[in-house]
Amino acid sequence: MSPDLWSLIWDILQSKLFLELVFIPGIAFIALFTVIVVWAERKILARVMMRYGPLHVGKVAGILQTIADTLKLLFKEFIPPRRAHKAAYYLTPVFVASVPTLALTAIPFSKDWVVFPSDLGLLIAFAVFALSPLLAMITGWACNNRYTVIGSLRVIFQDVAAEIPLLLSALGVVMLSGSFNLVNIVESQRRLWFAFLQPLGALVFFIALIGEIERVPFDIPTAEQELVFGWKTEYGGILFGLLMFGEYITFAAGTLLFVTLYLGGYLGPSFLPPMAWILIKMGILVFLLILIRGAYPRLRIDQLLSIGWKWLIPLAILNVLVTMDLIYFYPWILGG
Amino acid sequence: MSVVVRTLKPLCLAFTHMFRRVFTIKYPFQAPVIEDDYRGRIQFFPERCISCGICESVCPTAAIKLVEVKELEGFSEVKKFKKPQLDFGRCCFCNFCVDYCPSEALKSTWLVELAEYEKSKLTYTPYKLSKQPERPKLLPKPKLVKLEISKVRGAGHAPLKKERGKK
DSSP states (O other), X not given: OOHHHHHHHHHHHHSHHHHHHHTSSSHHHHXXXXXXXXXXXXXXXXXXXXXXXXXXXXXXXXXXXXXXXXXXXXXXXXXXXXXXXXXXXXHHHHHHHHTTHHHHTTOOSSTTOOSSOOTTHHHHHHHHHHHHXXXXXXXXXXXXXXXXXXXXXXXXXHHHHHHHHHHHHHHHHHHHHTOSOHXXXXXXXXSSOHHHHOHHHHHHHHHHHHHHTTOTTSOGGGOTTTSSSGGGTTOOHHHHHHHHHHHHHHHHHHHHHHHHHHSOTTOOOXXXXXXXXXXXXXXXXXXXXXXXXXXXXXXXXXXXXXXXXXXXXXXXXXXXXXXXHHHHHOGGXXXX | XXXXXXXXXXXXXXXXXXXXXXXXXXXXXXXXOOOTTOSOSEEEOTTTOOOOOHHHHHOTTOOEEEEEOOGGGTOSSSOSOEEEEEETTTOOOOOHHHHHOTTOOEEEOSOOOOOOSSGGGGEEOHHHHTSOOOOOOOOOOOOOEXXXXXXXXXXXXXXXXXXXXXX
């Protein structure tokens, strides 16, 4: 090959976008996050239930169990249902796994480490979140199975009940920082994290986020005990693996968004780089969410709807009103 | 306030459970605790048996069958009579035979590891049934081996640790 091509490849390898897309928050980060979090989830849940959890694969505490499971999924046959819409059946897992990664492009990992720096970063993240129920609905309909259809209907109910309070509570943060740009939002938390300025908003956002990323106690669309596996019932093999992968990417994006909005994002004492701080905060939040999965039972769909409509939305609106009053009467909290 | 306490209590409980002793055991490598009066394999005491046949007629799965016992089979002091033969492939471990036996010649033991590679081996003759079950030896921890192919013996394996020592 000519030296020009080599230098071009070398330039690409050295460019920041390449590092961002490949390492963090790109492919390597997502894959490593999924592998570690699936293992940690199984291990922590096992410890909560006083079991051992994964033990044998890999030398230490079954750390390679997830990789073994992924290999198993790769070699498994998948059998599409006879009356399924074949194109949608095969294509949606790819989109379910790839669309949530777009939310990661808006998250700042340090002041100048954003894949897609934009003044509307928060809106991009929310727009990507809003796509997930659509994909779930297409999946459930394409499988042509009663469980998947019920599961996808539940996804729509749940996401309407969870997404409105999610947006409304994030509005308080936007009002305080005066920007939709996630870097600006993080930078305006230098004095005090927004979790302390807006405890109500943070709580509403946290609960709505659990509903949005469909985790226990709000994993109603994939309730294993009632619907077989919700809208993912008919999938097997690596297609199922892709669906689970997408679920964990959504998990990563949701926790990163909470950390960015309320826990000061990449801010922290300077003895560690900013990227380490956001990952540490994210790890603590992931641990808390796994612990919540071990502690609470699943709610019914009507209970979730009543929480979402009767409590979260009014509380989020109350939070917006309180923030307006704070900004009007005590403008010094804006840092001015 | 009580709502907050009630909500956070299970979370704290789950967190403290993480540091408790593990309840489950690593079964093939660690002996399971099975009580002596567990409904496991049934043991037969030939010197007490009166060959009444109640066990045969009471068995719900027809696993027990009375068979003629030859003297050579180890019952030289017992008279020639029909004794129970038990097929553990059919047995449902209901212990009716133990309960109904008028002379208490049948007793259940703790032995539950009854798996065999051949179905015929599950049929226990009166002589085999009268043996006292032994506590099973624990499986050793699996050792890491590497594949070794020789032209003479075909595929085999060699311990991995020696190789490491050489390096």
